[in-house]
Amino acid sequence: MTPSLTHTAYVRRKPLRVESVSIQMTSTDLIKVSIVEDDERIRKSLSALIDGSEGFRCIGAHRDVKEAVAGIGAGCPHVVLLDINLSGASGIDCIRELKNLVPEVKVLMYTVYDDEEQLFRSLREGADGYLLKRTPPARLLEAISDVHSGNSAMSGQIARLVVKYFHQLGPRVETEKLTSRELEILRHLAKGYQNKEIADLCGIGFDTVRTHLRNIYHKLHVNSRTEAVVRFFGSSPKE
Amino acid sequence: MTPSLTHTAYVRRKPLRVESVSIQMTSTDLIKVSIVEDDERIRKSLSALIDGSEGFRCIGAHRDVKEAVAGIGAGCPHVVLLDINLSGASGIDCIRELKNLVPEVKVLMYTVYDDEEQLFRSLREGADGYLLKRTPPARLLEAISDVHSGNSAMSGQIARLVVKYFHQLGPRVETEKLTSRELEILRHLAKGYQNKEIADLCGIGFDTVRTHLRNIYHKLHVNSRTEAVVRFFGSSPKE
DNA sequence: TTGAAAATCACTCAAATGTGCGATTTCCAC
DNA sequence: GTGGAAATCGCACATTTGAGTGATTTTCAA
Numbered sequence: 001m002t003p004s005l006t007h008t009a010y011v012r013r014k015p016l017r018v019e020s021v022s023i024q025m026t027s028t029d030l031i032k033v034s035i036v037e038d039d040e041r042i043r044k045s046l047s048a049l050i051d052g053s054e055g056f057r058c059i060g061a062h063r064d065v066k067e068a069v070a071g072i073g074a075g076c077p078h079v080v081l082l083d084i085n086l087s088g089a090s091g092i093d094c095i096r097e098l099k100n101l102v103p104e105v106k107v108l109m110y111t112v113y114d115d116e117e118q119l120f121r122s123l124r125e126g127a128d129g130y131l132l133k134r135t136p137p138a139r140l141l142e143a144i145s146d147v148h149s150g151n152s153a154m155s156g157q158i159a160r161l162v163v164k165y166f167h168q169l170g171p172r173v174e175t176e177k178l179t180s181r182e183l184e185i186l187r188h189l190a191k192g193y194q195n196k197e198i199a200d201l202c203g204i205g206f207d208t209v210r211t212h213l214r215n216i217y218h219k220l221h222v223n224s225r226t227e228a229v230v231r232f233f234g235s236s237p238k239e
Numbered sequence: 240m241t242p243s244l245t246h247t248a249y250v251r252r253k254p255l256r257v258e259s260v261s262i263q264m265t266s267t268d269l270i271k272v273s274i275v276e277d278d279e280r281i282r283k284s285l286s287a288l289i290d291g292s293e294g295f296r297c298i299g300a301h302r303d304v305k306e307a308v309a310g311i312g313a314g315c316p317h318v319v320l321l322d323i324n325l326s327g328a329s330g331i332d333c334i335r336e337l338k339n340l341v342p343e344v345k346v347l348m349y350t351v352y353d354d355e356e357q358l359f360r361s362l363r364e365g366a367d368g369y370l371l372k373r374t375p376p377a378r379l380l381e382a383i384s385d386v387h388s389g390n391s392a393m394s395g396q397i398a399r400l401v402v403k404y405f406h407q408l409g410p411r412v413e414t415e416k417l418t419s420r421e422l423e424i425l426r427h428l429a430k431g432y433q434n435k436e437i438a439d440l441c442g443i444g445f446d447t448v449r450t451h452l453r454n455i456y457h458k459l460h461v462n463s464r465t466e467a468v469v470r471f472f473g474s475s476p477k478e
Numbered sequence: 479t480t481g482a483a484a485a486t487c488a489c490t491c492a493a494a495t496g497t498g499c500g501a502t503t504t505c506c507a508c
Numbered sequence: 509g510t511g512g513a514a515a516t517c518g519c520a521c522a523t524t525t526g527a528g529t530g531a532t533t534t535t536c537a538a
Contacts, residue, residue, distance in 0.1 A: 123406070180484095443516070446518055
């Protein structure tokens, strides 16, 4: 499947850092990687790839979520390469547990399918990257290094889904017309607060909040808080 | 800053297509690129890079939005490389115009700053990719080829912002627990409809809608329509 | 300094909303 | 066919919200 490990030589930790890294790791540090992968063949090949690459070290290769969560607490990996379609529980349910166990750990999803549902669930659960399994070794290592340095990595096909998501949100309402106070209140609205709470948060009177809201509604051409929130988030209001 | 144009030789249209392309372009076709860039030096260097690379052709290099919109209609480029910080109008305002003019055109944003505001506005306006200017030539060409083939491209730093966005949305509420009717009503809520309207849309009674809402609130652990909408969209409710 | 925009607050009234309680009907799996 | 979930509707009551009107103070740029 993967075009062999010959690309490994291309991978360079520092010189290749394309998107740039503001905070550079101490270059002597290894990136400790942990693998959670169903398929034994892929697992072996991944760990071989990682251990065979300078600057990377595979400190764990787990078969399922249970084993992974148990093993990862001990090893403290920097990056976990996480298969989604595991036999037991989904890898997605694993993300949170991993992050709770080792808060600084970066989770890189690794799957064959470019499924929207799984992609967005993963991202919202806290995944730091999302790769398709067809990703060649060089890019995989690059991605690992990427997420380790605080950036994110995703396959072009995945990026496409993400971009599509934003396209569907549609152009954002022009909040420029809103004053700073109005914006502040709108943001509180968008969190589900009600007027009394907003008043407290802003340290102003209840009626003042209502006045601001009235003005906001006028400017956004809506007539309820819910519609205002909808506009703020961007979903196509009322078709 | 950028490691010169020597990397150009590394760029391969087809073999390097890492994230894979389901629909392959006829490989003899050139990718026609148009540039919109303020700075003359960068503009020249970009067009030189593009014209000097096999498979790419620069069919236009424009100074500002007005010139670009005028010139791009004629050339029908496949990809427009669009600087954000133009002297006149922002490049962001340009996206929509370009897409209206040439619907199939792919717009690749190109900027020095990793500004969240501009990033998300661009994406929502329809941008297909987002690159930082420090991107080395090889990657730039790769990105152009990426968006041209229907995928998306973004710098790792940019991807990080996107991922952060989803992290902030927080794990999605489990709408599985909602019945189909409840989901339908929730979707109407999320469009800003009020109860009477929802009743009409669903062809049921006013009070029935209220009953459904009550149940929805219970299941989502909220107590207002706005909070329900917020959860539906995903924004972190009340911090 | 002067004027306009922004921010503040108050009061009213009608409409929409949240909530508690109860009820009937429909549908589907066991 | 029986039981449980889903869907439907009704009513009462308190709260929240939207909308109108008017007013004072603050801020800030021309």
